[in-house]
Amino acid sequence: MPLTKNAAKELRALEKKKAREQSGLFVVEGVRLLREAVSSHFTMQTLYYTEGSMDDPETRRLLTEARNRSVDCQQITGRQMGSISGTVQGQGILGVMCQERPPADTLLRPGSEESSIVGLDGVADPGNLGSIIRSADWFGVHGMVLSRNCVDLYNPKVVRSTMGSLFHFPVAVDVDLLPLLSHAKAMGYTVYVTAADGEQHVDRVRFARKSFIVFGSEAWGVSDQVRQLSDVRVAIRRYGLAESLNVGVACGIVLSGLHRMPAD
Amino acid sequence: MPLTKNAAKELRALEKKKAREQSGLFVVEGVRLLREAVSSHFTMQTLYYTEGSMDDPETRRLLTEARNRSVDCQQITGRQMGSISGTVQGQGILGVMCQERPPADTLLRPGSEESSIVGLDGVADPGNLGSIIRSADWFGVHGMVLSRNCVDLYNPKVVRSTMGSLFHFPVAVDVDLLPLLSHAKAMGYTVYVTAADGEQHVDRVRFARKSFIVFGSEAWGVSDQVRQLSDVRVAIRRYGLAESLNVGVACGIVLSGLHRMPAD
Numbered sequence: 121m122p123l124t125k126n127a128a129k130e131l132r133a134l135e136k137k138k139a140r141e142q143s144g145l146f147v148v149e150g151v152r153l154l155r156e157a158v159s160s161h162f163t164m165q166t167l168y169y170t171e172g173s174m175d176d177p178e179t180r181r182l183l184t185e186a187r188n189r190s191v192d193c194q195q196i197t198g199r200q201m202g203s204i205s206g207t208v209q210g211q212g213i214l215g216v217m218c219q220e221r222p223p224a225d226t227l228l229r230p231g232s233e234e235s236s237i238v239g240l241d242g243v244a245d246p247g248n249l250g251s252i253i254r255s256a257d258w259f260g261v262h263g264m265v266l267s268r269n270c271v272d273l274y275n276p277k278v279v280r281s282t283m284g285s286l287f288h289f290p291v292a293v294d295v296d297l298l299p300l301l302s303h304a305k306a307m308g309y310t311v312y313v314t315a316a317d318g319e320q321h322v323d324r325v326r327f328a329r330k331s332f333i334v335f336g337s338e339a340w341g342v343s344d345q346v347r348q349l350s351d352v353r354v355a356i357r358r359y360g361l362a363e364s365l366n367v368g369v370a371c372g373i374v375l376s377g378l379h380r381m382p383a384d
Numbered sequence: 385m386p387l388t389k390n391a392a393k394e395l396r397a398l399e400k401k402k403a404r405e406q407s408g409l410f411v412v413e414g415v416r417l418l419r420e421a422v423s424s425h426f427t428m429q430t431l432y433y434t435e436g437s438m439d440d441p442e443t444r445r446l447l448t449e450a451r452n453r454s455v456d457c458q459q460i461t462g463r464q465m466g467s468i469s470g471t472v473q474g475q476g477i478l479g480v481m482c483q484e485r486p487p488a489d490t491l492l493r494p495g496s497e498e499s500s501i502v503g504l505d506g507v508a509d510p511g512n513l514g515s516i517i518r519s520a521d522w523f524g525v526h527g528m529v530l531s532r533n534c535v536d537l538y539n540p541k542v543v544r545s546t547m548g549s550l551f552h553f554p555v556a557v558d559v560d561l562l563p564l565l566s567h568a569k570a571m572g573y574t575v576y577v578t579a580a581d582g583e584q585h586v587d588r589v590r591f592a593r594k595s596f597i598v599f600g601s602e603a604w605g606v607s608d609q610v611r612q613l614s615d616v617r618v619a620i621r622r623y624g625l626a627e628s629l630n631v632g633v634a635c636g637i638v639l640s641g642l643h644r645m646p647a648d
Contacts, residue, residue, distance in 0.1 A: 247511055251630040260623030285626050359524030359643055362549050366515040372633035373640045379623055
């Protein structure tokens with residue numbers, strides 16, 4: 121759709137979670153991210169671009185690709201772009217995408233012998249969520265579930281810091297973790313949590329073929345109920361003085377052990 | 385010193401690197417960080433607080449501690465605090481600190497049999513630098529050196545994301561990495577870099593007693609010259625589709641292997 125003043129206002133509002141939830145839309149900026157986005161199974165509603173952005177051959181290729189896929193492409197002025205873009209030095213191109221919400225159950229892969237799922241219990245920082253999705257994608261995790269109190273998956277900072285993984289890595293949101301974990305255990309999953317006083321050192325963990333690994337919030341770690349449901353509590357041993365590790369870093373360290381020989 | 389209008393302007397300017405460099409000062413906010421700061425070897429020049437902040441017992445204890453250590457403590461109005469604070473919902477207390485700049489040479493610990501140093505080659509994101517310092521501190525690394533083109537150590541976001549490690553973990557800045565690495569090698573250090581095509585898998589690395597581990601920038605990795613000087617190139621194997629790992633995550637994964645049995 122052409123960019124009326126009202127439309128611009130609505131797009132700008134997509135910086136806020138509430139407007140994203142109501143519309144089911146989110147915004148993607150940056151040529152590299154948009155290239156991942158346009159060739160993914162996500163629907164791109166509109167691609168806005170400025171005349172100036174066409175100086176860049178990569179951006180031109182992106183536009184061609186979008187048109188080939190019948191995306192509605194709209195040229196707008198630099199001033200209009202400034203009114204809808206959330207970045208200070210943008211590349212003059214911005215996509216409006218429809219959110220995807222895969223149901224958590226389908227991630228559990230009932231028929232599969234091998235499966236690894238990451239659950240996040242209240243991760244609040246957008247950069248942390250983005251980097252965790254990237255790490256999970258890197259280490260071949262099959263999918264991720266986010267508890268209700270996590271930061272919104274379609275927050276612009278999260279989208280940016282997934283570095284494109286968002287567009288091919290399945291993430292279920294607003295998940296009630298406790299019933300899902302019970303369900304997963306009934307399906308044969310072993311549930312792991314990280315804990316400062318965990319009884320298994322991360323270097324020695326041999327993950328089960330079906331593993332469900334839960335990481336907690338920056339402030340509180342995993343909730344007591346999740347901890348009680350867990351089968352294995354994993355510790356990352358401290359040798360220095362820092363009070364804690366960043367949750368994204370802890371997650372990367374644990375997931376890097378995912379492909380050691382399985383335990384069963 | 386009392387907070388004149390001019391002084392407030394100068395403090396506010398400390399958000400910028402140039403002003404921090406010229407004055408040798410930086411700003412610390414948040415009660416927890418300030419508690420670490422006040423009991424560290426760093427010099428706190430002034431502690432500004434509002435009347436309201438004294439409602440919190442932790443803040444009162446902090447103020448007492450600061451006075452015991454002869455820090456200049458100044459009560460200011462909420463409005464004045466707003467004019468110097470960089471955070472939207474501050475706790476009404478802010479410290480002005482003197483920067484420390486340990487020389488890189490002293491970190492190499494000439495007399496020591498065991499030593500691990502982390503070098504950063506152009507890490508640009510403040511959150512990444514902060515979380516790397518935190519990880520290095522957690523895993524008992526002895527010190528860190530930053531190349532000239534890294535983000536400023538005293539950037540408020542870096543300070544915050546070190547979660548206090550900044551105040552006891554030694555970091556040398558503005559370091560010319562190449563001569564330092566040559567020097568370290570002459571002293572018996574083994575130099576490690578991470579590289580996508582590294583010949584040693586991270587799980588199999590046994591770090592030498594004297595290890596110098598270099599991580600590269602978010603965009604380019606380590607520079608060619610650093611790579612050529614390195615003894616071991618470490619790879620973190622990919623099992624999924626993500627293009628890369630966040631540098632802070634990669635660093636955490638590598639450092640988590642630091643305390644496996646040494647190679648020599």
